[in-house]
Each structure stands twice: as C-alpha cells, then as structure tokens.
Amino acid sequence: MKLESAIPEGPVEGKWDKHRFEMKLVNPANKRKFRVLVVGSGLAGGSAAATLAELGYEVLCFCFQDSARRAHSIAAQGGINAAKNYQNDGDSVYRLFYDTVKGGDFRSREANVYRLAQVSANIIDQCVAQGVPFAREYGGQLANRSFGGAQVSRTFYARGQTGQQLLLGCYAGLSRQVGLGNVKMFPRTELLDVVVVDGLARGIVTRDLVSGKVESFAGDAVVLATGGYSNVFYLSTNAKGCNVTAAWRAHKRGAGFANPCYTQIHPTCIPQSGDHQSKLTLMSESLRNDGRVWVPKEPGDTRKPRDIPEDQRDYYLERKYPSFGNLAPRDIASRSAKEACDAGLGVGPGGRGVFLDFRDAIQRLGKNAIEQRYGNLFEMYQRITDDDPYEVPMRIYPAPHYSMGGLWVDYNLMSTVPGLHVIGEANFSDHGANRLGASALMQGLADGYFILPYTIGHYFATHKPGPVDTDHAEFKRVEKEVEERMQRFVSIGGKRTPDSFHRELGRLMWNNVGMARTKESLEEALREIPRIRDEFWSDVRVVGGRSEMNNALEQAGRVADFLEFAETMALDALTRDESCGGHFREEHQSEEGEAVRNDADFCHAAVWEYTGEGNAPMEHREPLDFPNVPLATRSYK
Amino acid sequence: MKLTLRIWRQKGPDVAGDLETHELPDVSPDMSFLEMLDVLNEQLQNEGKEPVAFDHDCREGICGMCSLVIDGVPHGPMKATTTCQLHMRTFHDGDTITIEPFRAKAFPVIKDLCIDRGAFDRISASGGFVSVNTGGAPDANAVPIGKEDADAAMDAAACIGCGACVAACPNASAMLYVSAKVGHLAHLPQGQPERGRRARSMVETMDAEGFGNCRNYYECEAVCPKEISHHFIGGMNRDFLKANLCGGE
C-alpha cells in the first residue's frame, strides 16, 4: 500500500487554487458517459450526488433508510461553522484553519484543513440560496453563536435543528436532480461489498432491504459517504443504523483505514437510565454557551441542586480553564466530567452525571430568551428525563459521538483504491484527533459541494476507466461471497440475538477503548474481541430468511463487521503510545491530567492495511507536518 | 409494569395481516416506546420467532422514520411527540396497547409495521426545491430576510416527513406535508420565482399518488409531532389557485 497524499506544492493559501487550475477537466459533453455510484445520502453524499448530477454525470445514490432525507446528518443540532466574519470579531479563513488544526491536536493534514476553511464561506451562501432558514437578527442579517474550542462567533444555526435544515436543503437539490432524471435513488438498499477490477473501484454489491435481493452495480467511480462508526460502542449519539460496514468492506478490498482509535466522546449527553437503553441522546454543545457545568464540592451530597449554595459548588471547567471556561473543547470537557465522577462527585443515578445549569442565564436574559435559543432542546430533555430544565439543572454525561478516524484519503479525497472516493465523516483527514463543534457539517458539505465534484473529474480524465459491466467475473465472485455470507448468518442457528453481541462488544469497547485507555485495558480488549467474535459466529441466531425484509439479518451483518473493526481500532489505540485529542492514554498525561503528545514518534496518521483473515493488519504511516501552525501544546486555560 | 401488546403482523404487501397478542411482564417506565419493542423482539427471537419489523433510526424525533399508530393515534397519545420519543411512563401497569402501521392507500405496508412512503419523495422531486445549482450563489447576507419571515419559514421547514398527518386524516390527505414545504419556501425571497409552479406541481403529484382531499378536519395538525400549523394549507391553496388562474410562474 502506497500513501501518496498528492498535496499540491506551494504556500498553503494557494494550494487549492493552484490545484484547481492544474487538475484535468472532463469535457461537459463527455460527463454523462461517466457513472458515479454515491453510497450515502447524508450531507456529504447528498450534496455530492446533487452536484455531480448538475455537472452532467450519471449518478446512482444509495441509502439504507427509506428516504434520502433521513440520513443521520438530519440529527445534528447545534450548527455549522464558516469563516464569514459577519460578527466582525476577528474571524478569518486563517483563524478557522488555525483553530481546527489546534483543536485537532496537531494530527490532521494542514493542506486539507486550510481548504476546508476556504470553502466554508461558500457553503453558507449555497445553503441560503437553497432556502435554508438559518436564524436571523431583526435587521435581517444572519445570526451567529459561538461553539466549543473557538473564541469567535462563527457558527450558523437553524434553531436546534441545523443538521435537519442543511440536509433538507441538500435533499431538495437531490430531489430536483431525481425529478430531472439525472440521479437514480436507491433507498432501503445496503452496500455489502465493493468490487475492484484491475485495481480500480468499479462497483458495489448491495442488498435490497425489502426483497432481500443481492445485486451488483457497475460504475466509473465509487463514492463512500457512509458516515461514522461510533456505534462500535453500541451506545452512542448516532442513529441506530449507523455502521462501519461500507468502510470496513472497502478496507478489506484494499482501502487503508486511518486512525481508527480517534473517536470523539461528546460531553453533553443525557445519562443512561437503565440496561434497556438503546441509544444516548445528545444535548447540543451550544447549551454550553449559556449553561454552567458544575458538581457539588463534597462527594455524596444528596441535597437538591438548588439547595446547594454557591460556595459548595465546583464549576470545574471555569476553574480549570478560565479563558474558555464552559466552552473548552469536547475532549477536555468530557474527560473533566469523567474525572469528577470518578472522584465520587457525580450526580444522579449511579453517580454518572454532572449538572449543566441555566439558572444564571435565565436570571440574566429571561426565560424567554433561553426558550428562543434552546426551547426544543429543553423540551427533548424533559420528554426523556421527566425533569424540567428551566427549574432544575440538566444532568449530562459524555457519550461516543463522532469518529475522526476513517478511510484514508489523499488531497483529492480518494482512498488507496483508485476510483474509490470517501467523503464526510467516513474519511479521516480534517479533524485530526479531535473535532471541533459545528465542523462536521461544514466538512461534509465542503467535500460534497465543493471538493469532490472537481477532483473526481481529474480522476476520470487521468485514469480513463474503460467499460465494465456486472457480468464481469469479479462482480459474480463478490456477489457469490455476499450471498454465502447471508446464508451463513441464517444457518448458524445459535442461541443469542445479534443485538446481544452488539451490546457485549459495546460494553467492552466503552470500558477498555473509551474515554481513557491504558496498555492493559487495550491488551485485554484485544484478547476479548476475538472471543466475542468466535462466539458470535458459532452462537448467533438470525430468525427469518434472507430473501425478505429481515432486520435481524441486517443487524447481524453490521455487528459482524463491528467485531472485526473493533480489533483494528484497539490495536491502533495500543500502537499510538501517546495521548492526543480524543485519544487519551492514561500513561501519558501531565500532572494536571492533560493529554501529553509525543510528536517525535507519533506525528503521523496511522494507516492500516488489511492483510487477510486471521492476519494482523499492517501499519503504514503518513507523516504530518505543520509548517503554518507550529506544533504546540494545546492550552485552553 | 406489565403490559399486553396487540401488534399488527403482516408478512408482505400482498398478504392479509392480523393483530397478534404478546405479554411483556417487566417494562420500565423509563424505557422509550421503541425500547419496549426491542425487549419484545429480543423475547420473540429467543423463542425462535420472527421479530416485529418496525422502522426507526435516529430515536431522537427528527429523522421521521418511526411510524406507529398507537391505540388508534399516529405516534401515540402524547402531543408533539414522535413514537421514538414517547416514554413508557405515559402508560400504566396492566394496560393493553394496540400497535398498527400508518395506514393510507398511498403508503402500502411492506411488512408488519413498515410502510412505503416513497410517494413523499416523488412529491418532493416534482417541485420541493429552489432551482439553484451549486456554486455562484450570492453572499448569504446579500438579501436580508426579516426575522419574522425566517421564523415562519423555519416553522414550516421543521416538518420531518413522517406521514403521521396522512395516517390521521380520514381522507388520507397529504396537504399538511406538502403545504409545509410550499410554505417554507413561500416565506423566503429565494422561493419566490418558482412559487406558483412549485405549488401546482407538488399538488398535482400528490393527487396522482392517490392521497385524498383535505376536508378541513385538522386531524393532521393534532398529531403532527412538530406541530406544523394548518394555516400553511390555506397559504398553499392560495398559491395553487393563483398559479392556476394566472397560468404563469
């Protein structure tokens, strides 16, 4: 496996312009001769599919939900960043770039991050033109808020439903292309494998989730926009269907997997209420703009929160990080919450929770203003917990939320398999070891609207993939493998449901490969994962057949892939013998408990190559350098 | 708490379905409604029986995937709440709960509680957009939009496309869903050029898909988990009539 990042020469400010000029173009009349298979209809996939179709390519778009509009992006709440500097508070492309590199704890690729910051402004223009109803001031101008890890207000939002509104904008553009016949949409269709012919990605094998039919699609390029893998923890803020299957299958066909150990644990989620819990609900980070995080100073303080006087509360983020306070980046806020709870200061059932208190903001701004800003979030909280956050502080606890790791891509967003492009949360390049709030929506739309549509043309013009169809022997071979795998699931006839294995894996990953990791916990995980996997393959029970709608079968396939992926993730975490961003190795912390990086040995992206069943994956390294934002210890004090 | 569930089971679109009865001995009031169904499915699979198929994804009330009729009401008894956000504390020990799919001619049942809402996507594809290509958009602040207009657009745009409005309507009309999209764009300057054409083609597609007429029962608004107002229907009717009278954009 060769890692050629294809970063253009020259100063960072000029790279993208230069590259756009140097890339080969496809003649407009020839574009319709190229067929692109876009897997995923979230912000990344939806924007790419619509834009590629506008440009004239033939596009097929796939998603497992019953409509493109239901992709997991819909759930994003807080907002999207852009370097517009509308607030005149000193923002710029360079500052967004700088904040993102620093926020990522110097483990991202500078050139990609700079480009992301550059196109961020275009995204907002594009969305407004589509009719995305962003929040406005009375004068009619766009409103902004600030988000964790930044000292400027550059976050655009639509109430607490920013992801929904951006995705509906995207879906509208996609629908228009569907109506025009330029995109063919395949909902309720799951990718189960990728087909590589003569070294180029030429197609996919899918299962129709309604009829159970396994089918192949051939094309000139494949785009994976299949989201993140946080559900490896079972309990996460992600939608239930989010999975690693597409990325993992592509990995097994030759795509390098970069930094799988980089996962983000979000600080503000509603704590688990019992063993029945099926997912965790995020409370948008924007709440930290007005909410203050605290725990009682004394362990075991069971008084009602309102009865605990000011001097007996520890506003620990404000105390430890005076300049960022409650807006400290996510990894820091999450770990601080865990520390407080580990020290016995946690609140609520099981002591796994901290307060997020709006009392002062309500006093200062009035209940109305708070309702305007967060009304729907408060409602959601009350619905789930039965507590009224206007009256009692919210209880929050960290939960797995986002995966910074993903399939390795070069500057053109192409994986190590030529023709296989990866965009959105599914790739790895922009967020390093920690993603800043409101930057995932930005990245998904940057990739799909403004980057991939250019770079894919360059691929066609330089690689000239010839004709291929699904009768090709390789398609038949992969299809057969997929069929056999489905058959194997329904034939095992064991005693346990796929869900029970997923829960077991999730518990192990959360305890051993979660917020704080040690050599011992990771080695234990590496012993346990294969045990669970073996048990899965001998004792899982998938009721029902494969030629029909069968949720259990779908789930079994996803759990089987998580069980393989988890091992590479734990191995990556063990190999990365340093702490950085969301990857916290307890062995490597300062006296104050902050992550300590080891730049001499680990300033690289770790890219894993699949080497066959039963073999350990092989590690490759893409060195990262930071000529513009000099390596420094992150400080949010 | 102990519950009795009467659940709709249907093998496929072309076979008859029926209600099946199951007992759940130990349901926690803190569970969500779908977590309660997870428990049932775990129990069924452990007995070697097929789990109940139901649609869900985000479980946060925003993707619009969950779609159950609970005791005769789409999304169940709690106002402004999707099925996935409904919690068992709303019910009582010993209750019998009847669970059925959203029913409408235009939403055929696929299996058990899953339905095909493809008609909604086809309505969107016929006009639910602003015809603007990527690139070349003017600066986002170039056209100021008053806060009231932006807020009204957002009120309509909050629709999650679940289809509860259709399931609740005695005529299985999709007017609330369609008017939410039409109303969202009608409140924004970006939506003006295609305003009439949008209303016309979306309404025509809606009719062609087999949704019924609106007879002003407003059952749709009562069950809408996002409380989309029926006033948007009036607005759409005006746009539709105007487009037909003037024949133009």
Ligand SMILES: Cc1cc2nc3c(=O)[nH]c(=O)nc-3n(C[C@H](O)[C@H](O)[C@H](O)COP(=O)(O)OP(=O)(O)OC[C@H]3O[C@@H](n4cnc5c(N)ncnc54)[C@H](O)[C@@H]3O)c2cc1C
């Ligand atoms: C609760 C929550 C709140 C968030 N809030 C914010 C926020 O405020 N700001 C921010 O910037 N980010 C936020 N994020 C992160 C952000 O929403 C996601 O990172 C982003 O939306 C991912 O977009 P995507 O297009 O890459 O993937 P997704 O939106 O996850 O889409 C994945 C697509 O791939 C399809 N797919 C997946 N696997 C397969 C398969 N095997 N076969 C076929 N199709 C498949 C799915 O059907 C779907 O269409 C939030 C995330 C969560 C969970």
Ligand code: FES
């Ligand atoms: S599962 Fe997404 S709205 Fe209910």
